[in-house]
Amino acid sequence: EAQVTQNPRYLITVTGKKLTVTCSQNMNHEYMSWYRQDPGLGLRQIYYSMNVEVTDKGDVPEGYKVSRKEKRNFPLILESPSPNQTSLYFCASSLQDSGANVLTFGAGSRLTVL
Amino acid sequence: GNSVTQMEGPVTLSEEAFLTINCTYTATGYPSLFWYVQYPGEGLQLLLKATKADDKGSNKGFEATYRKETTSFHLEKGSVQVSDSAVYFCALTPGQGAQKLVFGQGTRLTINP
Numbered sequence: 001e002a003q004v005t006q007n008p009r010y011l012i013t014v015t016g017k018k019l020t021v022t023c024s025q026n027m028n029h030e031y032m033s034w035y036r037q038d039p040g041l042g043l044r045q046i047y048y049s050m051n052v053e054v055t056d057k058g059d060v061p062e063g064y065k066v067s068r069k070e071k072r073n074f075p076l077i078l079e080s081p082s083p084n085q086t087s088l089y090f091c092a093s094s095l096q097d098s099g100a101n102v103l104t105f106g107a108g109s110r111l112t113v114l
Numbered sequence: 115g116n117s118v119t120q121m122e123g124p125v126t127l128s129e130e131a132f133l134t135i136n137c138t139y140t141a142t143g144y145p146s147l148f149w150y151v152q153y154p155g156e157g158l159q160l161l162l163k164a165t166k167a168d169d170k171g172s173n174k175g176f177e178a179t180y181r182k183e184t185t186s187f188h189l190e191k192g193s194v195q196v197s198d199s200a201v202y203f204c205a206l207t208p209g210q211g212a213q214k215l216v217f218g219q220g221t222r223l224t225i226n227p
Contacts, residue, residue, distance in 0.1 A: 004157070042218050043215075045214045092158075102160055103158070103160070107155070
């Protein structure tokens with residue numbers, strides 16, 4: 001089954017404790033992206049990647065890092081999480097030809113930073 | 115800049131009612147427009163899209179027409195079902211080769227039997 005898989009789905013952590021949210025897709029998509037969803041704000045792009053070793057900032061990159069060492073994986077790293085990073089996070093992917101248009105989303109990772 | 119504004123929710127309707135969720139946009143260039151749907155506990159799924167003015171996107175009984183003159187892309191369905199209960203997001207990509215979707219804030223729809 002074609003899908004984007006995120007882990008963990010739920011996480012409660014404390015300020016300053018480094019964490020990584022993994023994202024993996026099995027569709028051989030070149031384009032991958034991370035969004036955060038907050039009430040009243042919709043989804044906002046954090047980072048995106050056009051292909052292996054090619055990443056760029058989205059609209060709200062502060063406090064986050066990403067890497068794209070393999071085509072299928074695009075982990076989101078919070079080096080020192082803070083409470084304002086409490087949010088619902090989505091990873092998404094698409095074929096390069098379609099750009100960011102037709103995204104396949106993961107099921108989401110709900111993060112709480114105390 | 116690029117932005118999307120959706121009607122405020124939540125919206126509650128009875129089964130078989132007519133649905134309209136308003137969406138207007140601001141964009142430079144020639145955006146493509148989308149509706150995504152998020153069912154409880156799931157990620158977003160593409161519902162329909164339109165890539166140029168006057169195009170109509172349709173899927174699962176939902177329709178939306180790209181209106182350049184009013185910068186709108188309202189979502190409609192003639193007869194909603196309980197299974198349509200979800201959060202609906204209007205979105206745009208600013209132009210050819212753009213690398214992000216710009217989302218509206220989402221509208222939560224609840225359909226009562």
